[in-house]
Amino acid sequence: MSPTVFKYKSYRFFFFSREEARIHVHITCPDGEAKFWLEPIIALANHYKLTEKQLRELQEIVEERKDEITNEWQRHFGG
Secondary structure, eight states: OOOEEEEETTEEEEOOTTSOSSOEEEEEETTEEEEEEOSSSOEEEEEESOOHHHHHHHHHHHHHTHHHHHHHHHHHHTO
16 A cells, blocks of 8 residues: 655655655656655655756655654554
């Protein structure tokens, strides 16, 4: 199961269930995909086929919505 946390423009922010314990979010869109760690700091974990401009935009969104993502993570995974 891969629950969607939210959608923004053509991006879908979601989790892979029980992938790993460290809080992170996956993002996909028609152009490619990315994964951002939320702890200990927000950082790009990896990406595929996204431009630097898209990655900067995604990092800004993750930073702005960090609390929402973390709350959804805890609600979904029971942490």
